[in-house]
């Protein structure tokens with residue numbers, strides 16, 4: 001399994017000279033099988049999704065997009081995803097459902113006039129929109145387990161993704177302080193890599209609790225509790241400059257156990 005980090009910010013993009021090395025795009029990770037640079041799965045569709053069009057060029061996207069939840073920083077790349085918005089593309093999009101609403105209708109609440117010129121069905125190519133329950137399913141040859149996590153402002157999933165002997169858990173927005181249930185612990189247990197919300201520092205903890213996010217110390221404690229082999233600090237605050245993230249990368253390395261995500265980072269597992 002190969003992971004390519006295309007966007008590592010939380011909340012809102014962070015352009016500008018202070019953010020060039022870690023990157024300013026919001027959450028998006030491409031997941032592909034070994035030695036294959038064309039991802040079959042994309043985790044979240046923040047503004048980082050735009051980078052995937054260049055990565056795939058000249059090809060169209062053909063695969064599945066798993067959304068953790070529907071906050072702006074996880075969906076705003078969808079209408080600007082050139083490799084997905086063309087006649088020869090295929091995209092099967094999965095998102096956490098809300099009672100009484102289809103996946104398409106949920107997405108259309110942010111993507112339709114007057115908020116945006118087109119609705120989901122205005123995207124070219126073959127798109128499907130599905131709101132799965134947190135139960136295991138198989139997609140593109142990967143085993144996927146969505147699980148509910150505490151966050152604020154809408155239902156939020158984490159995902160465990162398994163391919164052969166390689167496994168990851170993707171939990172970009174999570175407030176462990178609000179409680180972690182047994183199913184979530186089990187879904188994260190023993191993964192090769194836990195990619196986790198690390199938006200706040202310990203002295204910012206009141207804001208982390210207010211906004212439904214994690215501190216880096218909480219992410220490390222969680223990774224140790226579930227016996228993850230490595231932890232990727234992800235969903236960086238849009239205020240966190242390259243200099244500040246360098247300091248975090250050094251302070252929290254724990255002998256290589258913890259990696260600080262940056263745009264363009266790749267990990268090969270399994």
Ligand SMILES: [Zn+2]
Nearest residue numbers: 010011073173
């Ligand atoms: Zn977010």
Ligand SMILES: [Zn+2]
Nearest residue numbers: 069071151173
């Ligand atoms: Zn969120």
